[in-house]
Amino acid sequence: MDAVKGKSMEGKQFKTVPIVASFLIAGFIGMFSETALNMALNDLITIFNIAPTTVQWLTTGFLLTLGILVPISGLLLQWFETRQLFFASLAFSILGTLIAALAPTFEFLLVARIVQAVGTALLLPLMFNTILLIFPPEKRGGAMGMIGLVIMFAPATGPTISGLIIENLTWHWIFWISLPFLVFALLFGIRYMENVSTVTKPKIDILSILLSTLGFGGIVFGFSSAGEGGDHSGGWESPVVIVSLIVGVLSLLLFSIRQLKMEQPMINLRTFKYPMFVLGLLLVFMSMMIILSTMLLLPMYLQGGLGLTSFTAGLLLLPGGLINGFLSPVMGRLFDKYGPKWLVLPGLALCTVVLWFFTGVTTTSTVALIIVLHSCLMIGVSMIMMPAQTNGLNQLPPQLYPDGTAIMNTLQQVAGAIGTAIGVSILASGQKTFLAGVSNPADPVNIPGALTAGVQNAFVFALIVAAIGFACSFFIKRVKPKH
Known part of the structure; x- marks a missing residue:
């Protein structure tokens, strides 16, 4: 990538290459650990003596956390500086990875996955928003392409690398190997990450956050539970699935109506x-x-x-x-x-x-x-x-x-x-x-x-x-x- 300098709306120049590199390093490890654990699920069923529907919560919990937090990210991007959100995302990712590497029980591992998901939920929207701000429209394709490389390359290599790790070491090493790279990404970001966005601190509407959480969380949980299903949990006919989807859809409908009526909405639906x-x-x-x-x-x-x-x-x-x-x-x-x-x-x-x-x-x-x-x-x-x-x-x-x-x-x-x-x-x-x-x-x-x-x-x-x-x-x- 050419070491070009981008300009923000105020005309300030940024060193785009180190900023993008910080996101690429952090994003790669975050996406890698998201898929790498999938290869160990069968081993975890035996090690922790749990059912397949229980082990699926390592994936469902991750997705559910993303579904709840990512919609709020638009608000967070207007309340906190770029560096603050970047460091917070890395801190959650490092903490979650460390807990997972040390996890003695399934419950600890599940908590670790949720903490990791908080880091990912902060990082992804921040990364895309920063690219839009530091690159002019005619150069965004190349920058987004670099992000795309990480988003697809990491999940692609995750199962293969974790398969090698599991054959020769224990599943804990999936996280021990990721940890130093996350620490490096944090140190790299401390040195090179810049504040690129304008903090406006719009009013926080608690009801909007609640409706968003119930809406997106209910839909993700409902579909994930139906997908885990099989005969044991009833699949689509399960009361849990039906209630989750109904609550999710109704909450999203109320959320949308509220956003359109607010002067400072949590998510501005006028994008549509x-x-x-x-x-x-x-x-x-x-x-x-x-x-x-x-x-x-x-x-x-x-x-x-x-x-x-x-x-x-x-x-x-x-x-x-x-x-x-x-x-x-x-x-x-x-x-x-x-x-x-x-x-x-x-x-x-x-x-x-x-x-x-x-x-x-x-x-x-x-x-x-x-x-x-x-x-x-x-x-x-x-x-x-x-x-x-x-x-x-x-x-x-x-x-x-x-x-x-x-x-x-x-x-x-x-x-x-x-x-x-x-x-x-x-x-x-x-x-x-x-x-x-x-x-x-x-x-x-x-x-x-x-x-x-x-x-x-x-x-x-x-x-x-x-x-x-x-x-x-x-x-x-x-x-x-x-x-």
Whole structure:
């Protein structure tokens, strides 16, 4: 990245490269630890003698914390300086990682994950808001591309690296290895991070915070609980799931009405007056549903359908993740030069075609085919996410940047919960249908076929989402900011 100097709205110059580097280091380790623990879930079930539905709280608790705190980030960005929020996010991340590394029980580990999530919830919106403030619109694509590299590269390498760690050490070392990098990111930020935003300290409305917490928290919890489900918890028919979703939807409705009536809203919903922001939001939402449902389905298919080990499955998914990460800066520069349409449109077309192929995978599909399809899917995603997101945020006036980044990041968490829950539900339904049609459902020989049938059905859902996104992408236009 060129060592250019950005200018804020007041004309102040910033050393952009050290600021971005601080976010990249902190963001990489935060995103790495988010996915790395997934490979250890089976071991944790045995070590702590807990049920699979209990261990899933390590993921659900993380998502729930993000769903509650990220919407409030728009308010925090206006109340605290950039350095204060950056140091707070690193402090929570370091504390959570240390507790996890020392955790003697499942309860301690769950608390650690929630503390880690607080750090991530502070860091992500701050990172995007800072990029919007220190880079002019014509250079934001390249900067967002660097952020995209970290956001995709870290989760891609997480399962593979953690698989190696688990094979040779204990699961605690996932966190012990992360800890020194987080400390380094904190020290680096102390030296180079600058205050880039203007602190306005708007009035805090407690009722808005409460409604936001119940709304986004209820929806994320409801969908996550349904996704964990299976027969044990009742899935979508569980009273907990139904009540959570009803409370979440009603609270969000009341929250939206209140925000529109307030002079200083917690989240300014007038961002939805900008059509390219709304379209970018929809495309990012659908992309996240595709990514996270695929990240769940493919490991299950590789292990349950093809009979591969978890470490081998992680290795097979590594090329696609690396390709996506390395292409993000390239797509950023292409976006700066050509705009979003000629990236987003072919990207969604590629995703639609690849997902159509995924609906036909079988227990005899080759490993090479899966690697090629997954890599092509990740290329398509790299062409969609950053251009759609950056183009949408570019249309907003600077005073709405905190609100825009808060909305964009919040709905990404909601999309993840919804995509995962629906994917798991369709997979389970497909398995039941398959087993109902065989002579001996209890025969272990039928298990891989049943899982593969469920995965095929779940990919049909992802295909429909991609097709809708492709239709929407025809309406995207390049934004030329007047500010």
